[in-house]
Amino acid sequence: MTAALDEKQLAAEEFRSQVRQWIEQNFPVSLKGKGNAFAAIEEGAALSPEAQQWQVAMGEKGWGVPTWPAEYGGASLNRQQALVIEEELARVGAYNPIGGMGVMMLGPTLLEFASEKQKRRHVPPICRGEIRWCQGFSEPGAGSDLAALKTRAEDCGDHFLVNGQKTWTSGGQWSDWCFALVRTDTSRKHEGISFLLIDMRSPGVEVRPIQLISGASPFCETFFTDVKVPKENLVGELNCGWAIGKRLLQHERTNLSGGSRRGAAMPSLSQIAKHYIGLDEGGRLNDVDLRQRIIRHEMLVKSFRLTADRVMADARQGGVATASSILKNVGARITQERAELTLESMGMKGLGWQGEGFSEQELAATRLWLWGKAVSIYGGSTEIQNNVIAKRILGMEGG
Amino acid sequence: MTAALDEKQLAAEEFRSQVRQWIEQNFPVSLKGKGNAFAAIEEGAALSPEAQQWQVAMGEKGWGVPTWPAEYGGASLNRQQALVIEEELARVGAYNPIGGMGVMMLGPTLLEFASEKQKRRHVPPICRGEIRWCQGFSEPGAGSDLAALKTRAEDCGDHFLVNGQKTWTSGGQWSDWCFALVRTDTSRKHEGISFLLIDMRSPGVEVRPIQLISGASPFCETFFTDVKVPKENLVGELNCGWAIGKRLLQHERTNLSGGSRRGAAMPSLSQIAKHYIGLDEGGRLNDVDLRQRIIRHEMLVKSFRLTADRVMADARQGGVATASSILKNVGARITQERAELTLESMGMKGLGWQGEGFSEQELAATRLWLWGKAVSIYGGSTEIQNNVIAKRILGMEGG
């Protein structure tokens, strides 16, 4: 057993050195430190040639989604190996260029529910970062109560005819495809919903960006008017889309909770506060009231990361997936609390909108604060997650 | 107008000096400073001769309930005059010996709903503090949902036959009479309830004290087995007791919220904390975390008192009575928060149960902390008050 262990360790070290070497050879140094959280919000911008090159290289390697099957464009690696890649990327300030909704949500869902033909067609471009996907779930009258959605997909023999309006289509204006929940049976609520893949370039698709309070427009209203969608784009059975959609939302929640790694590079809140406020003679932050709230926040962050690790370890052993609701809520609370405390630390400097007199970081803090108000609303609001926790985990049925 | 004002002022001053003189002549100095909040919990103890004498004097004067009509034992004074009495009592460390449920709840209710004969019989002894009343509302299965009560009062011609069990009968073991809600119609919920006055010495009444976590037993379970209650003890119409009971609970809430005056004599929380913790070199409480929470608490207390005053002033002009729900909840929160913060200030000294090594105040703090957990439960729990606020004040119907 010890021998086997040693062998395993050797193989792991060998793997790490290969990864390190490959990254050194392929990662354009000019991109070092790029790819932060804020950029992810403003995905509209075109890629630089270096960024393009890096994306192609990682895409070919399948390392953007290392644990996905190699036959569909992943690298069929295990979690330990995936972690090694993550660590080695972080070591040199490199980022994973393969991301977006395709990776976070649709890919895993297709791997689980789609036909062989659909997987072969749609998963590899996701792995290479070639196709941008957006989500067509919410509607003006169907937010928290998603199953109230009304966008019709009428069966017209070889295709569906789609009519209706989606909203909160993230990145709709720069997406190539949309995965949508549509109504294929008006007589039943949950059992009348199907999961459809829609080409955004189809005639009849119209996109209007929604301006948010943060000034950005990462979401759209999307209008479908007599849009023809081939039958082959139906994932799963007709009227069985609700289960697929719910599963997809679970992936979303897990990702939205922020996990344990992301943000590690950001300065800690106490560092920001120290910079703006300074310490008193006793070595304490020169605003004791704020200090005590920052302490609580930093403990919350630490406990949250430990919990995320614990949930992940549990999940590997087949534990409860419903923990994602807890992580989603606590993650949202942390994001918003951090933003508010950052602003408070900065005083009026945290309230700049644009123009001179504010650093880039200060202006970004303001925008992130506003943008962050969304994290407890989208992907199933905090209220909805509390319902889920109460009913599914705690068994407080009804209501 | 100025002349009239002056006259008014003169009369007020005259009244004040009369009150002052009377109190000086009648209040036994040995009782100075007695009658605190804790004593009110343990009402079982017999009165000292001085206390007895003071009660008789105030009772004869009608000043225990100065605003009640003189014909029923009050003094027919206005609110300003009542306030003068209150102030003059406080000035010399005297207390109002007329209290209890009769004064706080039943009296005002009888004055509003009872027949002339009932008022003449029951109100004067309340004004003189001769009869102790207890409340027979809650039952084991009817707490927050009070209207689910099951105690039956069967119509037997000239009397009702009462059978059932009440709980949380405050002071049941030392009460002379009980005002109870009983079921007189089993086919309807709210419309099958009547308001009945029951002599606790009637055959078939049995009382068992409930020991609380604080060690005290201010409440009882009360069992009624074939108890005969004369028909003349029905207040209001048959099956119309719910409205009377609700009205009575409003009086309870207003009283339970603590009003703005009570507790003025208690040392402030910051004083207690300073005593146990001391100040640092900067003049701040030597526990900044606790300090910040104490500040919030003291601001809450002050805002609450101001709000209570405001509500009272509004009420004088016919404002919303539903404000009592807000005061009840905030009052309960303050009571409990204060107790927790007091304990935290005292450290282990706030956790004494009995025996040496603790001062009387410290042991009282522990008991008050435990007892205080009840204030958000009785008289309509915080949850019930929130329902009331949402539905009656905010108009969020249903649920």
Place this chain on the structure above:
Amino acid sequence: MAVLTEEQSILKDMAGHWADEQSPVSEFRRLREGATGLQRGFCAETHGQMAGMGWSGILVPEALGGSAFGYVGLGLVLEQAARTLTASPLMVSAGPCVSAVLLGGNEPQQRQWLPAIASGELIAALAIDEGPRHNPTEIRCEAVACDGGWRLTGYKAFVMEAGIADLLIVAARTKEGVGLFVVPMGSAGVTRHDRYLVDSRNCADIELQGVLLPESARLAQMPGDKLLQRVLDRARAVAAAEMLGMASQAFSITLDYLKTREQFDEIIARFQALQHRMAQLYSEIELMRSAVEAALVALDDYSGDADDAAMLVSMAKAVAGDTLNLVTREMVQLHGGIGMTDEHDAGFYLKRARVLENAWGNAAFHRDRFARLSGY
């Protein structure tokens, strides 16, 4: 308001009607798209209307062209105007700037400035802080006596309404402590730098480079620090009144939305979890109202026990800050997605709230001050 006099009731109703009719939130939205730079967030017409109704002179004695309705009166008007986010400089010009001249100015100074401020002809701004966080004990701007007058040098940051002000009340360090000076905006050596804040309202930094002022520019009827503290307390209380208007309106808008929005085939106002949150929010706003009103009343009753008024003001600003922060967060959250859009008004309340929370000391600052005044 506890019990208003008849005059106060009329004033309140008038302001409420005016705000609803003449200055709804849509006016602010329009303004946001319009004026830029140093004119940002200012509408001369709105200002004219408000001045026309006498609101710029509420604190000013009748003899000097005002109505002498006191802080309670000013609070009533600003609360109503702030409900609909009226962009007006009166919160500083008609508030603490008038207070400064009233408390610190001699008769000639009062006659020189107050009638013009009362008529709305002159707009004044209050320039105290020099950095992003309120810190009135560290004034570095200096006033040096010279040639029978004063020479001011320093930098003032984030001065609300300074872009459109004609007059500045400037705190500057003298040999005797900190004094307040009246600085006409046109004085040589005064430079303004536009500050574009999240609330899209008027704000600028002020550079003072050896600005020469006559002796009469100094408000000296009350010794230095003391005057500064008194004026600041008036600025805070008046800001708290605006915050009260915003909080109660944000609450009402949210309540109305909950009563119309349907999800799961039900009006969401029927969900108990939301009911309890709204019930608590409502209670918080009631407490906030009591705290704010008590501070305004204390300033009107002010007769020397300054610490008592100071404590009530710090309490009002702290409670107002925390409550408005909570209410605006809940406003966005309870509106869900629609509250996140720029098209909806929720964002306006959220953004303006944080600016007022920061103005002249945030809740943390005032909690600390409250405790110090209480001796712990």
Place this chain on the structure above:
Amino acid sequence: MAVLTEEQSILKDMAGHWADEQSPVSEFRRLREGATGLQRGFCAETHGQMAGMGWSGILVPEALGGSAFGYVGLGLVLEQAARTLTASPLMVSAGPCVSAVLLGGNEPQQRQWLPAIASGELIAALAIDEGPRHNPTEIRCEAVACDGGWRLTGYKAFVMEAGIADLLIVAARTKEGVGLFVVPMGSAGVTRHDRYLVDSRNCADIELQGVLLPESARLAQMPGDKLLQRVLDRARAVAAAEMLGMASQAFSITLDYLKTREQFDEIIARFQALQHRMAQLYSEIELMRSAVEAALVALDDYSGDADDAAMLVSMAKAVAGDTLNLVTREMVQLHGGIGMTDEHDAGFYLKRARVLENAWGNAAFHRDRFARLSGY
């Protein structure tokens, strides 16, 4: 627990079964009516059973009669035992007292004390604080070197389990700082004063009047303050494990109650406002679990980076304190009237919770320490 080894799983299950079967809350209730004075809250039989299963020696090396399961192992057992409020001195005796001898004792000292503590034959208590509030930087108890030994004089307050302890680990000031001393309870000059606390558990004050001890009484393998800090951190982490057990059990009991209690013709677990409160409470307890477990793991992994473990311990104690405080308050509130009665167990959890919250630093103390260790 993240991922337990097979041995740890077995240990946990064993402790859980034992607590449910042999030491339900009714046992504590029975005990409360029984033993009084210095014997209060102690049951020799329970202690014997726990020692018999090896739990008093979990931290002790195998060579000295223990099982060397580490802090994670001890935490697992105490968490389970605390679920049912088992009154046992192991939290101190098998926890920080063993730590003190392990970290600070030389080989002969370890051989002298650890086998007897591991077997349960000797019970040890930890005597650090001298007043009602935790304050380890102000130890006034003095140890003076004399005749090749030590002479201890001082007063120790609120020493948990001291009434039934055979041995004390006492913090006393020496010339070099603060040292820890092993003091047999029978030593001349040691007097105990019973302390009857709200949790009805064992507690006493200790008076030390010129207590003479041999040189071997001093645990000197690690310099003074450092040893004290290390031992305290172990006391805190182990107490946090008990608090975790109490919080999760208090939550379960409450959840079960909500699922059975009917009001308004409905099981009250169906009320959304209560659902959301329980959901939040559940999340808090999950976070608490992570914090507590991380501290225990860090102590087992402890290899020199003491500050890191210290931060995790302070975090665990602070989070545990706040969460248990909240859970016990909600336990009483959500039970309504029945939770207020002595007949119900809710009061027991509430009372014991506050004692553990105070033990070796409350949440406020540990928040401050956490920040200081983080440099702000």
